[in-house]
Amino acid sequence: MRRTSESLSSGDRLDPVRSFNRWKKKHSHKQSQKKQLRKQLKKPEWQVEREVISRLTENYEKINVNEITRFSDFPLSKKTLKGLQEAQYRLVTEIQKQTIGLALQGKDVLGAAKTGSGKTLAFLVPVLEALYRLQWTSADGLGILIISPTRELAYQTFEVLRKVGKNHDFSAGLIIGGKDLKHEAERINNINILVCTPGRLLQHMDETICFHATNLQMLVLDEADRILDMGFADTMNAIIENLPKKRQTLLFSATQTKSVKDLARLSLKNPEYVWVHEKAKYSTPATLEQNYIVCELQQKISVLYSFLRSHLKKKSIVFFSSCKEVQYLFRVFCRLRPGVSILALHGRQQQMRRMEVYNEFVRKKAAVLFATDIAARGLDFPAVNWVLQFDCPEDANTYIHRAGRTARYKEGGEALLILLPSEEKGMIQQLLQKKVPVKEIKINPEKLIDVQKKLESFLAQDQDLKERAQRCFVSYIRSVYLMKDKDVFDVSKLPVPEYALSLGLAVAPRVRFLQKMQKQSTKELVVNQDSKVAESETVSLTDDEVEKFRTYFNKKMSMLQKGGKRQEEAEDRLADVPSDDDAEDRLTDHSSDDEEEDMEKKLGKTQPPDVPNTDEAQIKGASLQFLDRDDNEDEDELEADFFKVKRHNVFGLDLTENKALQKKETSKSSVKKKVTKVAEAKKVMKRNFKVNKKITFTEEGELVQQWPQMQKSVTENPEEDDNAGGINLDKAKERLQEEDKFDKEEYRKKIKAKHREKRLKEREARRETNKRQTKVKDEEEAFLDWSDDDDDGFDPSTLPDPDKYRSSEESDSEDGENKISATKKKQGMRKRNSSEIEDVESRSNRKKTKWETIEPLDTGLSLAEDEELVLHLLKSQS
Numbered sequence: 001m002r003r004t005s006e007s008l009s010s011g012d013r014l015d016p017v018r019s020f021n022r023w024k025k026k027h028s029h030k031q032s033q034k035k036q037l038r039k040q041l042k043k044p045e046w047q048v049e050r051e052v053i054s055r056l057t058e059n060y061e062k063i064n065v066n067e068i069t070r071f072s073d074f075p076l077s078k079k080t081l082k083g084l085q086e087a088q089y090r091l092v093t094e095i096q097k098q099t100i101g102l103a104l105q106g107k108d109v110l111g112a113a114k115t116g117s118g119k120t121l122a123f124l125v126p127v128l129e130a131l132y133r134l135q136w137t138s139a140d141g142l143g144i145l146i147i148s149p150t151r152e153l154a155y156q157t158f159e160v161l162r163k164v165g166k167n168h169d170f171s172a173g174l175i176i177g178g179k180d181l182k183h184e185a186e187r188i189n190n191i192n193i194l195v196c197t198p199g200r201l202l203q204h205m206d207e208t209i210c211f212h213a214t215n216l217q218m219l220v221l222d223e224a225d226r227i228l229d230m231g232f233a234d235t236m237n238a239i240i241e242n243l244p245k246k247r248q249t250l251l252f253s254a255t256q257t258k259s260v261k262d263l264a265r266l267s268l269k270n271p272e273y274v275w276v277h278e279k280a281k282y283s284t285p286a287t288l289e290q291n292y293i294v295c296e297l298q299q300k301i302s303v304l305y306s307f308l309r310s311h312l313k314k315k316s317i318v319f320f321s322s323c324k325e326v327q328y329l330f331r332v333f334c335r336l337r338p339g340v341s342i343l344a345l346h347g348r349q350q351q352m353r354r355m356e357v358y359n360e361f362v363r364k365k366a367a368v369l370f371a372t373d374i375a376a377r378g379l380d381f382p383a384v385n386w387v388l389q390f391d392c393p394e395d396a397n398t399y400i401h402r403a404g405r406t407a408r409y410k411e412g413g414e415a416l417l418i419l420l421p422s423e424e425k426g427m428i429q430q431l432l433q434k435k436v437p438v439k440e441i442k443i444n445p446e447k448l449i450d451v452q453k454k455l456e457s458f459l460a461q462d463q464d465l466k467e468r469a470q471r472c473f474v475s476y477i478r479s480v481y482l483m484k485d486k487d488v489f490d491v492s493k494l495p496v497p498e499y500a501l502s503l504g505l506a507v508a509p510r511v512r513f514l515q516k517m518q519k520q521s522t523k524e525l526v527v528n529q530d531s532k533v534a535e536s537e538t539v540s541l542t543d544d545e546v547e548k549f550r551t552y553f554n555k556k557m558s559m560l561q562k563g564g565k566r567q568e569e570a571e572d573r574l575a576d577v578p579s580d581d582d583a584e585d586r587l588t589d590h591s592s593d594d595e596e597e598d599m600e601k602k603l604g605k606t607q608p609p610d611v612p613n614t615d616e617a618q619i620k621g622a623s624l625q626f627l628d629r630d631d632n633e634d635e636d637e638l639e640a641d642f643f644k645v646k647r648h649n650v651f652g653l654d655l656t657e658n659k660a661l662q663k664k665e666t667s668k669s670s671v672k673k674k675v676t677k678v679a680e681a682k683k684v685m686k687r688n689f690k691v692n693k694k695i696t697f698t699e700e701g702e703l704v705q706q707w708p709q710m711q712k713s714v715t716e717n718p719e720e721d722d723n724a725g726g727i728n729l730d731k732a733k734e735r736l737q738e739e740d741k742f743d744k745e746e747y748r749k750k751i752k753a754k755h756r757e758k759r760l761k762e763r764e765a766r767r768e769t770n771k772r773q774t775k776v777k778d779e780e781e782a783f784l785d786w787s788d789d790d791d792d793g794f795d796p797s798t799l800p801d802p803d804k805y806r807s808s809e810e811s812d813s814e815d816g817e818n819k820i821s822a823t824k825k826k827q828g829m830r831k832r833n834s835s836e837i838e839d840v841e842s843r844s845n846r847k848k849t850k851w852e853t854i855e856p857l858d859t860g861l862s863l864a865e866d867e868e869l870v871l872h873l874l875k876s877q878s
């Protein structure tokens with residue numbers, strides 16, 4: 001019992017372990033069951049995401065701008081928020097605060113805010129959210145299009161997009177000029193977000209077969225006013241035509257367009273205008289200090305050198321008006337060794353070099369970037385201390401964008417504008433109107449380092465540099481000449497010879513358009529003067545004044561001619577130098593005389609501003625025409641007019657102004673019409689241009705027949721002799737009809753000849769058959785003759801049995817000519833038939849009839865007709 005009790009007690013002691021094990025088993029089983037159940041209950045990822053999206057979109061309507069200080073206050077996806085945080089973006093800027101909510105709600109937005117205020121993120125965040133909301137995949141194709149005016153800006157935007165959107169699964173692509181089109185074309189169809197420049201985008205729309213934008217959800221125009229202005233007008237119109245009307249559109253710029261016409265082109269739906277700093281005292285960043293100096297044109301290079309010498313540890317950007325100025329002065333300043341590294345960025349550089357320079361300047365702490373206006377908009381170089389505007393900007397907006405390369409996002413910066421005495425009044429007025437606070441400062445003449453002698457010595461040693469100096473000279477003069485705002489830019493007031501000397505040139509190169517313009521102005525002045533004297537006594541200019549004016553121009557012209565004669569050779573040589581690929585300067589730097597003359601013709605009515613009766617409208621019209629000439633040139637050319645062309649002021653216009661302008665614009669629009677291929681072809685025809693013909697010879701020197709053969713015509717081509725040019729459609733029609741008639745006639749003749757040949761062959765064949773028949777009949781005749789001899793009476797049984805005859809003939813033919821053809825068999829049939837006829841005849845003529853006298857009967861009918869006739873005769877016989 002004890003044992004039992006002991007055993008029991010020991011069993012009891014074991015029980016807990018066992019029961020624990022059992023419990024453990026049970027528990028783990030339950031757990032795994034629960035897990036499985038949970039797994040089954042777990043929703044697919046896409047479904048969870050859809051629920052999140054619907055929660056986010058519900059919150060869009062609840063966005064309260066006043067409560068937003070951080071990005072996380074917006075109902076944004078986790079992926080976007082994570083990207084923003086990783087890039088250290090937490091607090092929103094004013095433009096971001098006011099526009100992101102509207103864009104999330106699907107509205108069209110026109111956002112304007114000062115430079116460096118964070119507009120890029122204001123559109124990139126809604127871009128990412130739009131595709132996230134739609135659960136966009138690469139299979140859905142292009143969803144968002146972001147258009148930037150320059151390659152560098154597109155590249156910069158693309159980099160920010162990559163940084164902020166790295167947690168999303170969308171594909172993004174950068175499509176800018178200067179790269180392999182084929183390489184881009186292979187990838188473009190898989191891109192969801194495309195950052196591009198207008199020219200390149202249009203090129204893909206035209207040339208890449210499968211590329212389309214039918215699924216596009218959102219269009220973003222960065223620097224919208226620039227993209228919508230005259231320079232890009234045609235390209236943008238063509239692009240917009242290829243985009244679906246139902247889409248969201250966001251426009252951003254520091255100087256936004258209000259032009260009704262521009263906005264109508266984009267078919268915006270009740271757009272939201274967000275002018276963040278509309279009521280601000282100034283339109284430029286508060287942290288930007290802005291000054292200007294007035295100095296003579298011939299002093300400018302020395303001023304720049306002196307400035308750089310005194311700012312060696314700073315990062316500065318210097319803006320010039322043309323590529324050739326940048327090219328020349330960059331070289332010269334590198335030789336002058338101011339003690340700070342100098343870089344150059346302009347549209348004539350290779351794309352790779354442009355990217356290298358951009359990245360190098362981003363990296364450098366102290367450096368000077370000599371640039372054209374391709375660097376004026378949107379570029380976000382970090383920690384730029386100074387922006388120097390070496391040449392006066394074409395308008396106040398350009399000034400704002402250039403100066404805005406410094407003092408970005410809470411940073412400080414300084415801007416210095418160099419003005420000529422002739423530019424001061426007009427420009428400062430414009431700047432004040434645009435709420436730009438600029439103060440005049442004076443140069444300390446003692447600190448000014450004169451570099452003219454050094455430049456002269458450089459040019460004396462280096463012919464290439466000298467030629468560059470000449471190009472720089474012409475380019476600058478031309479840029480001033482082409483500027484629209486004649487209140488600011490007055491080419492006749494430029495100290496031309498002195499400027500040439502300051503560049504290191506001994507004499508001023510000849511500038512033909514300037515000479516012609518001056519001659520014309522003097523003439524017109526004299527004519528006006530004479531007519532006015534005759535008309536009334538109220539004379540606006542006294543004789544003395546006219547004389548003064550004339551002497552002034554004559555003096556200038558003689559100076560130019562003096563320089564011009566000596567430089568003629570050099571200039572002609574320059575004219576032959578082919579220009580680089582990139583055509584940033586093409587509008588200002590035409591080296592060919594033809595082009596120059598062409599331009600002068602177009603600008604023929606342009607008068608210098610100081611001449612009475614200056615017609616601004618004419619100048620505007622002329623500059624538009626001038627632009628049109630470059631309509632079809634590539635994107636670089638579109639960029640080119642960015643710098644020099646006098647653009648219409650499309651910004652800051654109220655509705656009444658627009659109405660007045662629209663009238664003018666409609667008349668101009670006919671000039672601006674996109675040049676079609678047909679129009680181009682007509683142009684070529686008008687020039688009497690003859691297309692080259694390819695003539696191929698064999699190795700022996702014989703002419704190879706051209707293929708496809710040239711159409712021959714009996715008719716003369718009157719258009720060939722028509723020097724008037726153009727296509728006379730009626731004449732062409734007539735000529736084609738005559739040619740058609742001629743062709744038909746020729747064809748008919750050929751068919752007739754063929755038929756004749758066929759008939760001849762048939763006749764020949766028949767004759768052959770008859771010959772053979774005669775032979776057979778000769779044999780038969782011999783037989784008949786023999787029977788005749790034997791018996792005078794007619795014994796029908798002696799007549800050849802037609803069947804026998806046929807079989808004998810067949811056997812003959814089989815024996816003799818095994819190669820008998822089906823046609824011959826037919827002929828055999830005919831032979832038989834004809835022999836039957838002859839039999840009938842012989843029967844009627846009895847013995848009198850001799851076989852040899854029987855002529856082969858040529859009925860003149862066809863074979864089928866013959867057969868029918870025979871059958872008919874046989875029938876009638878029977």
Ligand SMILES: Nc1ncnc2c1ncn2[C@@H]1O[C@H](COP(=O)(O)OP(=O)(O)OP(=O)(O)O)[C@@H](O)[C@H]1O
Nearest residue numbers: 089091092093115116117118119120254378380409
């Ligand atoms: N929310 C933010 N927090 C911190 N930095 C920001 C924020 N938003 C923008 N920035 C920074 O401000 C700088 C200027 O931004 P951005 O280039 O977008 O300005 P912008 O308004 O487009 O200027 P611009 O008119 O010259 O094109 C950039 O360096 C950017 O990184």
